[in-house]
Amino acid sequence: MAQVTDYVIVTKSVKKTFSSGLWKKKYTYALRGVDLAVKEGEIFGLLGPNGAGKTTLLNIFSGQLLPDAGQVWVLGEEITKYASIKIKTRLNMCSGNPNFPWSLTVEENLKFYALLYGLCTNDCRRMVHNCLEMFELEEFRQTKYEQLSTGNKQKLALAKAFINKPEILFLDEPTLGLDPDIAKKIRELILQIRNENKVTIVLTTHYMKEAEELCERIGFIKDGEIKALGTKDELMQMTKSTNLEEAFLELAE
Amino acid sequence: MNWQSKPHTSPSRRRNSSNILFSTVFIPVPKGRTLFAVWGKFYAFTYRNFIFAKRNFFAFMEILFWPVVGLLSVGIMGNFLELKENTLAFVLTGAITAGVLQVTQLDVSYSLLYDIWSKSIKHTFLAPVNHYDYILGSWIVGMMRGLIVFILLTFFSQKAFGFIMPVFFATLIFLGGIFLSALIIGMLVCLLIMLYGQRVEVTAWSLATLLMLICGIYYPINFLPQPLPLVASLIPLTYFLEYYRAFYGFSPLFSHSLLTGLILTVVYIFILFRFLKMAFARARRTGIILRLSE
Numbered sequence: 423m424a425q426v427t428d429y430v431i432v433t434k435s436v437k438k439t440f441s442s443g444l445w446k447k448k449y450t451y452a453l454r455g456v457d458l459a460v461k462e463g464e465i466f467g468l469l470g471p472n473g474a475g476k477t478t479l480l481n482i483f484s485g486q487l488l489p490d491a492g493q494v495w496v497l498g499e500e501i502t503k504y505a506s507i508k509i510k511t512r513l514n515m516c517s518g519n520p521n522f523p524w525s526l527t528v529e530e531n532l533k534f535y536a537l538l539y540g541l542c543t544n545d546c547r548r549m550v551h552n553c554l555e556m557f558e559l560e561e562f563r564q565t566k567y568e569q570l571s572t573g574n575k576q577k578l579a580l581a582k583a584f585i586n587k588p589e590i591l592f593l594d595e596p597t598l599g600l601d602p603d604i605a606k607k608i609r610e611l612i613l614q615i616r617n618e619n620k621v622t623i624v625l626t627t628h629y630m631k632e633a634e635e636l637c638e639r640i641g642f643i644k645d646g647e648i649k650a651l652g653t654k655d656e657l658m659q660m661t662k663s664t665n666l667e668e669a670f671l672e673l674a675e
Numbered sequence: 676m677n678w679q680s681k682p683h684t685s686p687s688r689r690r691n692s693s694n695i696l697f698s699t700v701f702i703p704v705p706k707g708r709t710l711f712a713v714w715g716k717f718y719a720f721t722y723r724n725f726i727f728a729k730r731n732f733f734a735f736m737e738i739l740f741w742p743v744v745g746l747l748s749v750g751i752m753g754n755f756l757e758l759k760e761n762t763l764a765f766v767l768t769g770a771i772t773a774g775v776l777q778v779t780q781l782d783v784s785y786s787l788l789y790d791i792w793s794k795s796i797k798h799t800f801l802a803p804v805n806h807y808d809y810i811l812g813s814w815i816v817g818m819m820r821g822l823i824v825f826i827l828l829t830f831f832s833q834k835a836f837g838f839i840m841p842v843f844f845a846t847l848i849f850l851g852g853i854f855l856s857a858l859i860i861g862m863l864v865c866l867l868i869m870l871y872g873q874r875v876e877v878t879a880w881s882l883a884t885l886l887m888l889i890c891g892i893y894y895p896i897n898f899l900p901q902p903l904p905l906v907a908s909l910i911p912l913t914y915f916l917e918y919y920r921a922f923y924g925f926s927p928l929f930s931h932s933l934l935t936g937l938i939l940t941v942v943y944i945f946i947l948f949r950f951l952k953m954a955f956a957r958a959r960r961t962g963i964i965l966r967l968s969e
Contacts, residue, residue: 485959486962487960514801523723523790524793537715540803
């Protein structure tokens, strides 16, 4: 069993079921016992078909969802019923198809989230300025969110995710629906963030190219269970495939 | 090794020694939160709601149009019915209260609704905010807007209908009572939204009106059919209205109106904060916050 001191995220038999319907309850088993450990400073990829449980797992890691059973430790602290404010200051998340308050400008949005993360006065100003510069959003600082292009919205989502300089960054399909050139730019930014700040990144993606380029280790999840775990080469070896896409198709069957 | 008991310590973990000094020596703030960070989180919601209010045409209408139309209707009707000076003051107090209460509580209710409408609620609650940060931060903007409405309506009532405010101090207490009642209504709306989702957003506009009807906004509560007077006696606003109207010569139905109103307010605010905390814990179990972001 992984030791919590070696890993920034450790899960033990995590289960999650969603129910819907008022009278006739319908149950969806999102996670059926996930054991996983993410090392400090690595980019860990979660791959799997639609509805496999990737986003649910990411939301549990980020403290937005509680597991029904099992345990989750993030940065040494167990995720419990009442969210720990201390842990939340050390995490952040960015998802594909981002949404932010539409009538706030880029700068106002960043300032709002900086304040939420407890940055005040000079720290807030400095961090907003740094993020605008780092994510090449300076010329759009006065542009309202609703007027931004899809690519710039995604850049803002990444900038927001970096506003508190998180120790763990969760990226949920960060290049979803983006043009190839913008997706490439976003991937470069993700690598830049990791290399310059030693942040641990957990990302979910449907793009094999993205997983190949970014992830040091990959967990393949299907039907709420981790089916395979290892480096890209290990996964290919395991499935006797020549590339990650073939490995994905093999594991998804 | 017991891996649950050893906390992970990352080398990149940052600490600001001056802030720690502030939080541990000078100011009693919750563990792990500095004074600036605590204020910053309130201010974040104040800042956001203020920008929304500034840029939103509906927010402008909420302040100017509906309260003034409501006041003029009531005032003109009072003139038509040839009401005595103190009776006219009774109904005008109701019209002013209605305007201020609705505008103030809307800002508290909007604290969640703005996030839901922009589908960004999961980002807000991913951040290290407590349920009271967004409630209190939004309430500050609500009070600012409520104060504008109060000044505006009092001015109109004076000029158009000869309405005279009683003692300034009593007016201040009454205004505080309206603001606290608005906080309770806004929190109740937020609680309902956290429990039942966006389908109950209509309560943001209807709940205040319904409560005003019961707490005798334009009439003494003993004119209400049974059992509504009993329900009214559980609403703090009933007591604040009665306290203020006593200055116009109306004998109160309850003794110690102000004190009863304040005690009920404190009890409700305490209970609602507890319920909101539980609702947020439940939301993490059911995933409602994430569903509201889709």
